[in-house]
Amino acid sequence: MLFIEIASKDKIGEAERTLQELTAAARVARETIDVTIPGRRPRPGHLHPITLMRQRIEDIFVSLGYLVEDDREIETDFYNFDALNIPEGHPARDPQDTFYTTEGFALRSQTSTVQIHAMQRRGAPMRMIAPGRVFRRDTPDPTHNPMFFQVEGLCVDRGITMAHLKGTLAEFVHRLFGPETKTRFRPSYFPFTEPSAEVDYSCFNCGGSGCRICKQSGWIELGGSGMVHPNVLRAANVDPEQFTGFAFGLGIDRTCARIYQLDDIRLLFENDVRFLEQFR
Amino acid sequence: MFISYNWLRELTGTKLEPPEIRDRLTNVGLAVDAVEARADDFVLDVEVPSNRGDCLSHVGIARELSVIDKSKVQSPKSEVPNTKDKTTDFAAVEIRDPDLCPRYAARIVRGVKIAPSPEWLVKKLEAIGQRPINNVADITNYVLHELGQPLHAFDLAKLAENRIVVRRARQGETIKTLDGVDRKLDREVLVIADADKAVAVAGVMGGEESEISNSTVDVLIESAYFDPSSVRRTARMLGLHTEASHRFERGTDPEGVLAAQERCVALISEMAGGVVTQDALDVYPKPFESKSVSLRASRVETITSLSVPESEMKRILDALGFVLRADELSVLTFTVPSWRHDVSIEEDLVEEVARHTGYDNIGTGLPPATLAGEYHFTEKRKRALRQALSACGFDEAISLSFIESTDAFELIPQLANHPSVKLTNPIIEEASSMRQTLLPGLLNSIRHNLNQGIRDVCLFETGRVFAAANKGELPREREAIALVATGGAREAGRAQPVRELDFLDLKGAAEAAGDAINLSELRYEAATVKHLRAGQSAKIFSDSTQVGTIGRLSDTIAGSYKFRQPVFVAELDLTAQLEMPERPVLYSPLPRFPSIVRDVSLLVDRTVSVANLMGAAQAEKPAYFIGATFVGTYEGEGIPDDKRSVTLRFEYRADDRTLRDEEVDQVHWPLVQSLQKTFSAEIR
Numbered sequence: 006m007l008f009i010e011i012a013s014k015d016k017i018g019e020a021e022r023t024l025q026e027l028t029a030a031a032r033v034a035r036e037t038i039d040v041t042i043p044g045r046r047p048r049p050g051h052l053h054p055i056t057l058m059r060q061r062i063e064d065i066f067v068s069l070g071y072l073v074e075d076d077r078e079i080e081t082d083f084y085n086f087d088a089l090n091i092p093e094g095h096p097a098r099d100p101q102d103t104f105y106t107t108e109g110f111a112l113r114s115q116t117s118t119v120q121i122h123a124m125q126r127r128g129a130p131m132r133m134i135a136p137g138r139v140f141r142r143d144t145p146d147p148t149h150n151p152m153f154f155q156v157e158g159l160c161v162d163r164g165i166t167m168a169h170l171k172g173t174l175a176e177f178v179h180r181l182f183g184p185e186t187k188t189r190f191r192p193s194y195f196p197f198t199e200p201s202a203e204v205d206y207s208c209f210n211c212g213g214s215g216c217r218i219c220k221q222s223g224w225i226e227l228g229g230s231g232m233v234h235p236n237v238l239r240a241a242n243v244d245p246e247q248f249t250g251f252a253f254g255l256g257i258d259r260t261c262a263r264i265y266q267l268d269d270i271r272l273l274f275e276n277d278v279r280f281l282e283q284f285r
Numbered sequence: 286m287f288i289s290y291n292w293l294r295e296l297t298g299t300k301l302e303p304p305e306i307r308d309r310l311t312n313v314g315l316a317v318d319a320v321e322a323r324a325d326d327f328v329l330d331v332e333v334p335s336n337r338g339d340c341l342s343h344v345g346i347a348r349e350l351s352v353i354d355k356s357k358v359q360s361p362k363s364e365v366p367n368t369k370d371k372t373t374d375f376a377a378v379e380i381r382d383p384d385l386c387p388r389y390a391a392r393i394v395r396g397v398k399i400a401p402s403p404e405w406l407v408k409k410l411e412a413i414g415q416r417p418i419n420n421v422a423d424i425t426n427y428v429l430h431e432l433g434q435p436l437h438a439f440d441l442a443k444l445a446e447n448r449i450v451v452r453r454a455r456q457g458e459t460i461k462t463l464d465g466v467d468r469k470l471d472r473e474v475l476v477i478a479d480a481d482k483a484v485a486v487a488g489v490m491g492g493e494e495s496e497i498s499n500s501t502v503d504v505l506i507e508s509a510y511f512d513p514s515s516v517r518r519t520a521r522m523l524g525l526h527t528e529a530s531h532r533f534e535r536g537t538d539p540e541g542v543l544a545a546q547e548r549c550v551a552l553i554s555e556m557a558g559g560v561v562t563q564d565a566l567d568v569y570p571k572p573f574e575s576k577s578v579s580l581r582a583s584r585v586e587t588i589t590s591l592s593v594p595e596s597e598m599k600r601i602l603d604a605l606g607f608v609l610r611a612d613e614l615s616v617l618t619f620t621v622p623s624w625r626h627d628v629s630i631e632e633d634l635v636e637e638v639a640r641h642t643g644y645d646n647i648g649t650g651l652p653p654a655t656l657a658g659e660y661h662f663t664e665k666r667k668r669a670l671r672q673a674l675s676a677c678g679f680d681e682a683i684s685l686s687f688i689e690s691t692d693a694f695e696l697i698p699q700l701a702n703h704p705s706v707k708l709t710n711p712i713i714e715e716a717s718s719m720r721q722t723l724l725p726g727l728l729n730s731i732r733h734n735l736n737q738g739i740r741d742v743c744l745f746e747t748g749r750v751f752a753a754a755n756k757g758e759l760p761r762e763r764e765a766i767a768l769v770a771t772g773g774a775r776e777a778g779r780a781q782p783v784r785e786l787d788f789l790d791l792k793g794a795a796e797a798a799g800d801a802i803n804l805s806e807l808r809y810e811a812a813t814v815k816h817l818r819a820g821q822s823a824k825i826f827s828d829s830t831q832v833g834t835i836g837r838l839s840d841t842i843a844g845s846y847k848f849r850q851p852v853f854v855a856e857l858d859l860t861a862q863l864e865m866p867e868r869p870v871l872y873s874p875l876p877r878f879p880s881i882v883r884d885v886s887l888l889v890d891r892t893v894s895v896a897n898l899m900g901a902a903q904a905e906k907p908a909y910f911i912g913a914t915f916v917g918t919y920e921g922e923g924i925p926d927d928k929r930s931v932t933l934r935f936e937y938r939a940d941d942r943t944l945r946d947e948e949v950d951q952v953h954w955p956l957v958q959s960l961q962k963t964f965s966a967e968i969r
Contacts, residue, residue, distance in 0.1 A: 043778025050675035050743065053683050060668070067658035069651070075661055078686070078749050079706065079719070079760050094514035096335075100710045101521065106719070107707045110759060112686075132656050138686065138749070142712050151712045152685050165652055166590035167639070172649040190647070192314025192640035194334035194627075200589065200636035202644060203316075232588050235632060249588055276682040276730035278739050 054261045054284040055154050055273060059136050062156050062257065065180045069173065071158065072133040076119040078140075084118040085111040088240035089197040097196075104140050104151075112140035115254060116157045117197060123159070124241030129248045130162035136257065147269040154257040161233065161243060161250030167200065170230055170251035174204055178227065181260075182209040189224060198231025198252055209264070218266065225263055228255030287413035288346050290327035292431075296347040297356040303327040309353045313640045315340060326412050338535025339624040342433030352604040352641050361431060363548035365561050372566035375441065376505055380568050381452040385475045386487065387571035388510040389451055390542050392550050393441060395503045397421060397559035406556075420557045421497050421504055424549055426528070433624075434508060434537055434545030435529035437477075437485060441503035443495040446480035449505070451487065458483055462490045462525070474519045475511065488516035488533035489525055504553070508546035508565075510539040510573075513626075539573040540623035575620050580634040582615040588632065589639045591647055601641045602634065663764075663863040666802040667747065670766070673801035674745045677794040678775065679768060682744040684726025686751075687716040693842055694722045695815040696752070697858040698831045699763050703752035706760045719751035719760070723767035724816070724854055728838075731771055732846050740850065741772030741782055743794075747859060764863065767856040768794055771848070788821055788837060791853040795825070795835060803867045809835065811894070816842055817854070825857060827865075833857030880911060880938035881949045885957055886919075887966040888930050895931060901963055902935065907952040909937040909944060930969050 119135030208219035230253035235245035454470035606622035773782020822836030835855035
């Protein structure tokens with residue numbers, strides 16, 4: 006009898022437990038969530054690809070000991086041309102190439118203007134880059150905009166040589182495109198540097214064997230560079246007998262266009278949300 | 286520019302193969318874009334830098350090649366077989382503008398027979414993409430490509446009084462150029478004229494009337510040196526870019542004028558017959574003065590790090606035509622050849638040595654680390670700002686700095702009441718003003734997106750805005766930030782917006798931006814703003830200074846953009862904000878005793894703002910009062926139309942004990958009564 010009692014107590018307990026388990030299981034089943042539904046958060050915004058590229062470039066040069074400088078976008082002829090050794094009558098000064106305000110000021114056609122301001126402010130030695138907006142009178146088409154962004158860099162010190170220019174830009178492309186990236190320097194001409202060099206880097210896509218991005222050449226143009234022309238140093242009150250320096254310039258938009266394989270750079274200023282959303 | 290490999294080989298006897306020439310020329314700064322096989326020849330497409338006019342010919346390229354492979358350039362022979370009489374017997378030359386034409390030489394070949402050119406000449410010209418015309422024209426073209434000196438052949442019989450007058454065009458003077466187009470000239474254009482009229486646009490193109498034709502018997506060959514900037518201006522003005530203007534613009538060799546002419550008349554008399562005058566009628570009012578430049582041999586290494594023996598420097602410069610005048614204590618003084626307008630200082634010679642030694646031979650190394658890097662002082666805050674706004678769902682936009690002139694917008698106070706900066710030469714006709722506000726650019730972008738069927742758009746932009754300053758002064762430039770928002774509030778990964786955006790969404794983003802750059806709190810005051818809809822617009826203040834505006838775009842402007850949904854916009858001056866010192870963060874000790882809160886709903890006139898109520902409570906500041914926070918508002922059912930209910934939470938605390946309810950009531954109710962009185966409020 007006692008056994009039965011015990012047994013039935015056990016059974017009741019068991020039934021209770023079973024019931025509890027069943028209700029728990031039912032609740033779990035009912036409360037099961039679909040873990041694949043997207044998480045709840047506001048749609049994130051996106052930084053402009055030019056900003057992203059500019060930040061990457063600034064990060065690299067700051068870590069190499071450069072200051073980041075900025076200055077006016079509308080300039081006098083002195084800063085936009087004279088100080089950069091671009092003489093009167095040079096085609097760059099022509100109103101077909103450079104925008105002028107009705108007061109006769111120029112929209113800066115390169116951020117080298119900032120180099121002169123910075124050298125005048127800080128003197129030598131100095132290392133700086135000037136990223137910013139520049140203007141040239143190009144009719145918009147898939148590879149041109151009348152406004153674009155560039156970075157100009159300058160390093161002035163005692164004992165600076167072209168080897169330092171080569172080393173610095175080689176280091177820059179290693180960090181931007183990867184350690185395998187090679188650089189090539191070709192003689193060229195710019196009024197503000199002497200000697201001058203065009204800089205190419207080996208294609209980040211094919212590594213130099215030739216592909217669509219580098220137009221089968223294996224090389225992509227980075228920009229212009231050279232040793233700062235003594236007239237430019239003098240214009241900024243730096244003695245070219247004591248100091249030498251190198252300078253370089255590259256297009257941020259153009260680098261963006263290469264890296265992201267944009268086929269039409271006018272997209273950069275259309276602000277189409279479907280375009281902006283692709284960059285992070 | 287196309288260069289024939291065979292032609293180069295005739296000039297230098299080079300043993301280098303075309304692909305090697307391509308690489309080597311590229312390495313000295315004459316980039317060869319392509320090498321193409323053509324018939325039994327190869328054609329190199331050489332990109333000549335704009336300062337190297339001397340390389341715009343086969344001899345010019347051969348000279349560079351001779352440095353590379355240590356060959357020697359054979360000067361093309363030009364012995365005139367048959368001469369008689371003096372040029373002055375048949376023609377006169379007068380230069381009225383020696384500044385624009387420092388040298389003009391004329392020579393005459395009488396009794397030529399105009400005919401097609403011999404096959405070798407046709408082949409040579411065709412190889413480099415030139416179209417053969419007739420023997421005389423082809424020879425001038427040939428010599429141009431050989432020596433780089435543009436030449437022009439006139440039909441002597443067509444020159445009135447057989448005179449050449451080099452002068453500025455008369456205002457409105459016209460000429461029909463060789464391409465059959467009537468050209469209108471002005472005082473800035475230099476022309477070659479006869480006794481009556483212009484017969485050629487100097488350095489650019491000849492006139493049709495004095496052109497060589499099949500009936501031409503006597504020809505006058507012009508070889509001259511024109512001022513580069515004058516030719517450049519004329520070519521641009523006329524939109525006429527020719528082989529001749531291309532070279533004159535870059536500077537030809539003033540001392541090579543006669544040699545090229547001699548070469549030309551020799552070939553004419555050889556191929557087209559005729560008798561050549563014995564001498565050139567050479568008018569040279571401004572003789573070329575040669576420059577000399579010194580090079581400290583050590584300077585090459587100082588600038589490039591290349592260590593080049595002095596003998597090698599001399600070899601390179603000698604082969605390029607520099608004549609060593611003095612060599613004292615490793616200071617080499619050279620006379621610069623007359624064709625090198627680009628060389629005037631020591632660094633120019635350093636470049637010559639460096640490029641022919643090879644940039645590849647320059648080592649690579651980082652400069653010693655003696656300076657510390659640093660971001661622009663605004664960069665940290667700008668990055669924080671962008672991060673904050675993108676976290677709020679705003680995409681970053683960049684718009685063109687030029688816009689259509691508009692006065693529909695209230696500007697940031699720093700630019701208000703200043704006229705816009707206008708461009709004299711806009712590239713987009715209607716966009717001729719420098720933007721005074723970022724808003725039109727962003728509104729255009731909204732319109733673009735709406736046109737693409739995207740109706741939920743949140744954008745921000747930072748950038749310069751401009752306004753004119755006093756006459757003769759550089760314009761004002763300020764950094765501004767603008768935000769625009771329209772459509773629904775979107776969540777990541779979800780098709781449907783969760784709700785429609787409103788004023789507070791935009792204000793929230795603006796507040797997030799302010800927090801990100803650690804500004805003291807901005808104040809929003811309802812105000813009338815030109816481009817904003819009344820009742821949904823505010824001015825933003827930092828302390829007592831107005832820094833911007835925020836609100837819903839006015840119906841008028843929204844209509845002009847064809848917006849059919851509300852658009853919220855804000856614009857603030859950023860320059861001052863970024864210059865403001867960051868607020869120091871100071872720790873306050875954590876409270877030791879709990880606080881007690883009381884929520885109160887006050888029914889007030891709609892004109893009473895939340896800020897009014899909170900400000901009044903703060904001013905009253907009874908004992909134990911810590912502060913008031915906003916809970917919510919209610920309007921609608923049960924509330925009169927001109928009223929709304931505002932719920933605030935008041936918090937009380939003592940530093941030394943836990944407050945009792947009665948203690949709180951003693952200070953709380955008088956505060957509430959005071960608010961009731963001040964704002965004629967009822968408690969709900």
